[in-house]
Amino acid sequence: NAGVTQTPKFRILKIGQSMTLQCTQDMNHNYMYWYRQDPGMGLKLIYYSVGAGITDKGEVPNGYNVSRSTTEDFPLRLELAAPSQTSVYFCASSPGGGEPQHFGDGTRLSIL
Template identity: 90%
Template sequence: NAGVTQTPKFRILKIGQSMTLQCTQDMNHNYMYWYRQDPGMGLKLIYYSVGAGITDKGEVPNGYNVSRSTTEDFPLRLELAAPSQTSVYFCASSYEGGVTGELFFGEGSRLTVL
């Protein structure tokens, strides 16, 4: 099993550009999440999904969009990139919801917006 795979690992964007961060998992998990991690700030939840076709906002959803057309894939779309979106993005999945709490994380995507 590959677990949770994120692409790209690194990306530099210019202000106003758009891009999609890809996330796929091969563990047949229903729950998937996107977090961003800034220095000294901890992980902040952007969006999450409890199954294909179902998504919901987290703590910091502004400037982002998601879709969940399959169980495996949960892409994160950045529209009109801004410097404030410079961060490390982590995708995660879990078999059950937060009751068990065991999230499986990808290795992250480091995004710089200049």
């Protein structure tokens, strides 16, 4: 019962570096999402995907990119890391309709 798996769990980046946050799910869900969680702010949607090859922007997409080449994987790319991107990032998936989203355990990212 792996569900949604995120790697790495922790990372420290220097300003200007790039990295990819990995997310994979084994539930054959069509819909996948990336959120960031900042203290006292709830979760903000960065990008989402409704299926392989189809992605769209959420509320806070600037500074990020995504791709969805398979149903299982939905990586999030930071190209030029900035201190404002210090946050906890969550990946989620859902089967669609009114069904709830399933979340990974998050990646804690610090940019110094």
